[in-house]
Amino acid sequence: xxxxxxxxxxxxxxxxxxxxxxxxxxxxxxxxxxxxxxxxxxxxxxxxxxxxxxxxxxxxxxxxxxxxxxxxxxxxxxxxxxxxxxxxxxxxxxxxxxxxxxxxxxxxxxxxxxxxxxxxxxxxxxxx
Numbered sequence: 001x002x003x004x005x006x007x008x009x010x011x012x013x014x015x016x017x018x019x020x021x022x023x024x025x026x027x028x029x030x031x032x033x034x035x036x037x038x039x040x041x042x043x044x045x046x047x048x049x050x051x052x053x054x055x056x057x058x059x060x061x062x063x064x065x066x067x068x069x070x071x072x073x074x075x076x077x078x079x080x081x082x083x084x085x086x087x088x089x090x091x092x093x094x095x096x097x098x099x100x101x102x103x104x105x106x107x108x109x110x111x112x113x114x115x116x117x118x119x120x121x122x123x124x125x126x127x128x
Contacts (some may be wrong), residue, residue, distance in 0.1 A: 004082070016061065033100045042122070050071065051115060052114055052118070055110055055114055056106075056108075056111070056114045059107045059108075059110050059111035059114060060107075060111070061107075062103050062104065062106065062107030063099075063104065063107045063108065065103050065104075066100045066101070066103040066104025066105075066107060067100070067104065068100075068101030069096045069099055069104075070096070070097065070100045072092075072096045072100075072103075073092075073093045073096035073097045073100065076089050076093045076096060077089075077093050080092075080093060081100055
């Protein structure tokens with residue numbers, strides 16, 4: 001009997017040690033735990049990841065266009081300042097500012113959304 005009890009206690013110790021590595025301590029048996037400091041694996045073929053990358057690229061392009069239009073508006077303003085504010089240059093400043101704002105607003109908002117989603121996927125806290 002003694003050897004059978006020893007064998008059973010060894011099995012229970014092995015089972016308890018294997019359970020501690022696969023089951024989280026929070027009590028949720030279905031969610032696997034990750035080693036401390038590691039991020040979950042992200043599948044590059046996931047359609048959401050692909051869509052998020054496409055949106056990120058569009059946001060970067062929109063930011064470049066928007067900020068470029070703001071720069072153009074500044075240049076046009078100074079050209080208009082030194083040439084007596086002709087109507088064509090004033091309208092150019094207004095159009096560049098308006099179109100730059102329309103392009104830049106969604107690029108900034110969606111860009112922050114993509115950054116937050118990426119950080120959440122990696123298990124990090126998004127700090128903006």
